Amino acid sequence: MSKLSKRGAIGLTAFMLASTALSACSQEQAAAPSAKEGASSEAKGLNATGFPIVNQPVSLRFVARKNPQHGEWKDMMVLQEYEKKTGIKVEYEVYPMQNFDERKNLLFASNDLPDAFINSGISAQEQLKYGTQGTLIPLEGLIDKYGPNLKALFEKYPDAKKTVTAPDGHIYALPTIVTQAAARTQKLWMNQQWLDKAGLKAPTTTDELYQTLKKFQEINQGTDAVPFAIDMASATGNMFTNATMRGLAGIWGLPLQMGTSGGIEGGKFKLWYDSDRLKDMLVFLNKLYKEKLLDNNSFTLDIAKLNAMTKANKVGMTFNQTDVGMDTKIFKTFAYPKSSFGDPVANAGAVARDLGSFAITNKNKSPEATMRWVDYFYGDEGSIFLRFGIEGKTYSKDADGNLVYSDQIMKDSRGIQFAIGDMTIWPGAGAPHVINDKNAVAVTTPAIMEGQKKIDAIMPKTVYGAPLMEPAIAEKYSAMTEDINKFVRESVSKFIVDGVADDKWEQYKQTLQKLGIKEYEGFFQKALDSYNK
């Protein structure tokens, strides 16, 4: 095993790179001129509007991430139908979610590129890196000419456009665009059954929340149910982007702007890693941990296990965007309680979510047709097609004109998300399309809409996603992100378990300075300034 890991360290990268770099040079030269030729000859067979997109069949190779909810991509009804509709034959090279990032990086590193990446989660840094290298082509020109739906969305939601635009003015990848508010926020769900049993009303302050959890513990004495749990094992990267941590931060009024732990006030970006609000939150969590109101196994708990606990009605409170896998007769949504600082905030995701859902590479000989192919999903008609399939077959309209999935899907024993995942690509998030009030009703249940109403007032008006940093600072930014995220993750974990002693907190703040938190903050400020120019 140790031998293997050694090769894994330098050998794997070195070998992959070495063996492929040799062939890459020759491939590149061959591809460059033909791309231009292809473009001109392609334009002839391309229809500017309507279907089919191309008159002569075109074949493309897409690399895709297979979410756990997905069936086999090649058997998905929606993709097969779309192929007939567009005349574009797409061969999907699919990698499972667990090792998709590794695969993606190796494809880029070895220059073994497909025509496009789909459902691919190409990070901001990767977009910039591969975009400026020329591996990913700029899309803004194509959007102007061949992407009417995207163009309209970007005009309506300029912050979405800002989020996906690189500092050099190019757009290298497309996000999922979420215009529905309920799809962007974490709702606070509490176990109504337990509340009734304890004879309590919903907590309105964090002190009341503590009392509620305490009662939850009492009424469940002797069972393995817990008042509250955090899926810390899933809180990788910036731990506050995790659903539960995001919700908790919201209670203490800690905003999440620009994809990180910071807020914007009067054009100034400020990180809150060293704020008193965070300290207060950690003191609170430590109290929960010590009294076992917070599951003491939280640090090895992942999202799948937490969902299983919720499903089994073994947890008293949880943050979740949807009610999937939850019994809504037991779990009800509530307004966020207030901390001693007042003003809670419902940390919403940016309108441009899941950056890097779709990107076109320089190997693609029909970028125009590819843009038309994906743009359809950003319109009403196309997004309904992507999410629901075919009317009469996989969905129908009810009396109010709402879209409902067929009985066969709704009654699938594996759960609706898996049934949908057999026919199309959106379950599990990350597919390039628009999620709006028209096409998301079937998944945004009345319970979710009700929860959204309770937090609508505390939702920030503008939410920026993670910015694309300038190439000059990109590498430093990415190294600092890694170090700071790691340090904060470990420190926060320790504070929750061991308590927040004043000298430890000072030490933590000093180390943050040492890690260059001010400079790091400046990177975001710079990106923000460029938005407001």
Add this chain to the structure above:
Amino acid sequence: MNPSRSLARSLVKHWEFYALLALPLAWYVIFQYIPMYGVQIAFKDFNPVKGINGSPWVGLKYFQEFFQAYYFSRLIINTLLLSLYNIVFGFPIPILLALLINEIKGTAVKKVLQNITYVPHFLSVVVVAGMAYTFLHQDTGIVNLLLKTLGMEPVAFMQSPGWFRTVFVSTGVWQEAGWAAIIYLAALSGIDPSLYEAAKIDGASRLRRIWHISIPGIAPTIIILFILRIGHVMDIGFEKTLLMQNSLNAESSDIIQTFIYATGIQQARYSFTGAIGLFNSLINFALLIVANRIARWKSDTSLW
């Protein structure tokens, strides 16, 4: 005689042997030596589009970045300590186990014991890590249930930096000791039985016989295996470390390999991690040479 002519003559005469040699030689060249060409990315600003040759040289920039990194000293200390514990506990136990099995008279008992101890070797590390999580779970794990019945406080084994190394090394010993003992058993079976008989007649006790016959008999094997082991000091089971790591025990479970994984594979910083990997290999290489020197100096056995 002209040496090159004699080589040519020997080639023609024994071509069958050389043909047999060609395949393994080709394997080494293709899979072990040619890939070393890629090591240069540690000194370059590697850019996949430009390729290895086209990327600009940056000298020791990435080595410097690593040495100045905030986590540098922690990574080195964790890696060294974990490997030290691995050797201190992981290395002698298979020897003791082999001596023990060798002393058992009944063949049936011997076979059963040997099988039971080496079967865990075939388990995937994922399973072993899963077992550790299950058995050491704070509330429902069998170990903590036992502690509770004995009136002791349950311990968060998987969530404390203090316990990480113990759990890591002991699960490693459990999994690998039986397998590693096989080679010693083979060496033990090569010892002339007449030596034992002579000692028995002279009235040597069982422990005396182990001390004066068994151990000297397998000493060369022990030394060679030890030197080989030293050559992999910095390569600790990466997969298992990653599987057992969480934000609470990261203080002691964050090692060079997990750092390389998080930075290189997940963040695609190939040059930086290439430099760290190369640094790692250099330490291994230096330790191997030192261990070999000491072995040659102190005993007659050495790798070269």
